[in-house]
Amino acid sequence: MDILHSKIYGAELPGTPLLVFHGLFGMLDNWGSFGKEMGEYFPVHLIDLRNHGKSFHSEEMSHDDLAHDILHYMDFNGFIKANLLGHSLGGKAVMQFAVKYPVKVQKLIVVDISPKAYPPHHQGILKALQSVDFNTISTRQQAEAVLQQYIPEKSVIQFLAKNLYWTDDKKLAWRFNLKTLAEKYSQFVSNAIKFGIYSGETLFIAGAKSNYILPQDEFQIRQQFPEASVVQIADAGHWVQAENPRDFNETVKDFLIENRPN
Numbered sequence: 001m002d003i004l005h006s007k008i009y010g011a012e013l014p015g016t017p018l019l020v021f022h023g024l025f026g027m028l029d030n031w032g033s034f035g036k037e038m039g040e041y042f043p044v045h046l047i048d049l050r051n052h053g054k055s056f057h058s059e060e061m062s063h064d065d066l067a068h069d070i071l072h073y074m075d076f077n078g079f080i081k082a083n084l085l086g087h088s089l090g091g092k093a094v095m096q097f098a099v100k101y102p103v104k105v106q107k108l109i110v111v112d113i114s115p116k117a118y119p120p121h122h123q124g125i126l127k128a129l130q131s132v133d134f135n136t137i138s139t140r141q142q143a144e145a146v147l148q149q150y151i152p153e154k155s156v157i158q159f160l161a162k163n164l165y166w167t168d169d170k171k172l173a174w175r176f177n178l179k180t181l182a183e184k185y186s187q188f189v190s191n192a193i194k195f196g197i198y199s200g201e202t203l204f205i206a207g208a209k210s211n212y213i214l215p216q217d218e219f220q221i222r223q224q225f226p227e228a229s230v231v232q233i234a235d236a237g238h239w240v241q242a243e244n245p246r247d248f249n250e251t252v253k254d255f256l257i258e259n260r261p262n
Contacts (some may be wrong), residue, residue: 003076004069005054006047009039016106017043018083018256021090024122025160025176027053034241037249041257047073049090051177061184063193066093067100074104083256087111087241092193099196099224107256108202112210112238114217115224117192124150126182129160134172140164143172195224202228203255205248207236
């Protein structure tokens with residue numbers, strides 16, 4: 001049984017652990033600053049989803065698969081309960097886990113994603129990534145130059161380029177499993193999470209400048225997560241934790257730490 005790769009902060013601290021899951025094309029390193037800060041209060045596990053970062057590659061990539069990976073990770077570490085935080089695709093994973101295994105979740109945090117199905121919207125990125133030919137490219141700059149032909153946003157190119165690494169035979173490659181992510185894209189983006197109810201404490205965090213959680217989504221959110229609150233973080237788009245880390249981190253601490261003075 002494959003176990004997801006993780007980096008742990010505050011392992012020696014008491015309290016319910018917080019498991020953190022990144023979004024599509026991301027990796028646990030994207031959450032390093034957050035993990036260090038939160039790791040001063042309770043144990044924090046930053047985790048690479050399957051087909052991402054240093055976690056195992058697989059031909060399967062459904063919401064159920066991601067939920068099973070979380071269950072296996074918790075069982076492997078002996079966790080009866082955990083707090084879960086997921087951003088974007090990671091948010092879909094923790095939502096699916098919470099409705100499937102509600103007794104395993106203490107509190108749930110979902111960042112800038114709702115339970116609904118989303119229309120395909122990464123076609124340009126997938127085309128850009130598939131256009132990088134590592135048989136002819138030998139530098140990171142050359143790879144980024146190919147991406148620039150398809151992607152106008154410099155921040156998105158930098159985000160994707162963090163996944164470049166040198167293989168043992170001195171070739172550049174992507175850390176994520178691009179083949180499976182492209183083939184199974186509709187399974188994890190264009191599908192809603194399966195219906196189920198998690199009635200524990202739940203916080204949805206939306207970027208005020210993002211359109212991933214719309215006002216009309218709150219009805220569906222509360223159908224499956226009846227105790228949910230939806231909070232907007234000012235001056236932040238989809239990458240909420242990176243664009244306004246101060247307000248984001250305070251919001252998470254207020255939700256997770258009982259009797260915290262304001």
